[in-house]
Amino acid sequence: MNEDQRLLSTQVTVSDSVKKSEKDYSHYFQNVYTAPSLKDAKKRGKEQISYVDNFAIDPRFENMGHGRKFYIRTYGCQMNEHDTEVIAGILMELGYESTDSVKDANIILLNTCAIRENAENKVFGELGHFKPLKLENPDLLIGVCGCMSQEESVVNKILKTYDQVDMIFGTHNIHRLPEILDNAYKSKEIVVDVWSKEGDVIENLPKVRKGNIKAWVNIMYGCDKFCTYCIVPYTRGKERSRRPEDIIQEVRHLAAQGYKEVTLLGQNVNAYGKDFEDLQYRLGDLMEELHKIDIPRIRFTTSHPRDFDDHLIEVLARGGNLVDHIHLPVQSGSTGMLKIMARKYTREQYIELVRKIRAAIPTVSLTTDIIVGFPNETDEQFEETMSLFREIGYEMAFTYIYSPREGTPAAKMEDNIPMEVKKERLQQLNELVKEQALAAMQSYKGQVVEVLVEGESKKNPDVLSGYTAKNKLVNFVGPKSIVGQLVKVKITETKTWSLNGELIEVSAGQEVGVQ
Template identity: 70%
Template structure:
């Protein structure tokens, strides 16, 4: 070690061992006064272990412990009395469900929820790492929160969720946004009370992001959004490693909950009067593959859940490679198992699918669709599609359009490819001009809209069962809800039917919604 290195390490040790200042960025400010960004980088390297995406890819199977004894630490039980929290959620249903858990933990500590940032004593940003646009939104929001922190230094600001599992994101927050008080990942949400305690009383930035996946904590409290529809996690993580996707790195390896714990949760929701549950997983139909000494998959789980007295059961998100015959056989039994299936294809070109590491071909996907249609002739299929993947040719994009038509998808989530740092595809040249990507997306969306409008027209004059969720966002005098096949229906009716399943006759079909008239007060569904 030369003299300069000795000097730098001495400065780092001096700052690391000193008392931290109340705003949580005292040490960082001292280092800025001392010298360069390089010194700051070295400080970060000595004070926290960042998430490591390379290690995540090399992970090995380790036994996952299941815990049933969770409780909020005694010294944190009443810390939130008279205080409020706000959680902003970005991304998928899994993030929404994580927010329900964090809201449950904060409520158990005495906090109350608020939608007003000026009222909040704690503000958490539950982030998504899937798209660049989602990341930009989060950093924009972080920038908007800085004046609030300046005005009220006592407010606790936290960044959590999938973005927090990315090394580059953590480094960016540490360097550029030192007013943030907490950074924690997806595997340690159950440690929110302890992390909050450190942030409140330690008066320093708290960074706890694990590269190793966490155990399964079964009895975490939840504050569910509404009392009609509920999400139920059945597994965590993903082992597919599609070349464009960051999820296997941020969410970790596949870990399945035990069937009896899931079934108990669904039964409890049914007893509380919920009308619909959605079974969640990053790769939901890989459920059970990691359960030792059990030949038990999603089809077996659904076969047991269909016997529970709850009107509607859905699941998301599926990977075509794991959509097996047993699951199709069980779904075909109908009842409360709905035949709306979201089946992401991503591309209609076998060559693009190969480069994406999707591990199926166009022909195999179409074969699966045929199996589903044979077992469930009226099944509604929706999908996800990426355009502008590196090296995608015009001919390969045309294959995507033809697949869209051949399957007859009634809706699709469509995206322009954007590289995610840490994924294999991010190392490749992003060689499709943005103008070309936008043109392809426009053409694809035109076809998606056409097929959606045609599918909606089929409902005109029909009477459908609608689970009423509440008032329409556009008109408080109109109610809104969804059919069994996930079609949005707007109609006039009494507020008393919110949370019920009613029959509605469709009088007008639009591209993305249906207008109707309620023909019966409520239908009891067994």
């Protein structure tokens, strides 16, 4: 990293005495970042994004972790899980070893999520539990990173209340972890290292992937949609796409290593390429290239309906390793609600998009996200969501009660739906979700499906489990030797969230008797 890049990051240290005596700490890190502002955030885009492809551990920090162990707890989305893989990769290159026990750890990191209030409360609760560990071992480093770290109110709260925390860093500067750790070791003061700029695209970061069957590949960062309820555009910054050649090379490398499935990640994954100034290249073009790679399954998440273009549909219709499962968040079935949410499409436009997708991919399985109890949502508007769910025929949904996030436009709206009404609506919606999920599963009875075997069932070690291309969980009895393979399973029993079956064939075509 050159000196200009170093100056893009502002580090602030706050002493223990200041932390205990001051009530407002914003002036200590006002140059690091400011509270989320829709007005200011929408002005972004002028800033030049740098592509750095020569990441390497500074020789000064080699063996920093010798004889030390780290523990990372991850909250939230797959993007956070992927960030954890990178953090673990950097730590292991520094010489640290991973541990599953906080009691054995020399570093504890909480990689946080800011989407919902309960996710933040869990983090604060964990920080409280870690205080006795710090008292027992003063040399223990405790850090908070991820999306919560990008919120000024959160950093204020940590500085005021949680003096056991040694370091806070954001989503844009994970690659600076060696420097952050070095500063934390050398100082008894808290290290806050959060970038005020959007962040660059750093290639060649080390990763420690979970397993060797499925892999996540980040293709872009940030979001420019500014839905009124969502904190992500502020915590993750503006949309920044990786160069296609770097993504293609990474997926080819995964294929050569024997991975069977790759999920492309982005907060708004099908906006990929919109930010390129020198290249006309979108997600459909990338999928077209990845379609040629010898890897059995490729999927992506999460889509925004507004950016789901005809070319992408055309490419996905070619099938092959491009799976016929699409997660397409709708959030509400009411055009009025969608407008207040700033989703920038109507109910009718969403239905037309689904019509196009189904016409091109008749076998497609659709899943979605839905929020209930958004400010001013009427009973009639909630019923519109229920009717849309039936009309689209979703096979599964992630459902949420609306809770305001500080700094978002929706947080300034009156949260005027009583909690009992929110809970009642959620219960009604969840009953419908279960009903349609069960109906979708029942259609598999007697069918032979292809399953990517991931390992033992969580409930029964004598049973194997894996997923179909449509992301349906299948449990069956079989030899442990087929873990990581694609096998044929005949479905014998259907449940709401899973299928049971009999193993009939492994990917190589060899008949296998059920054990």
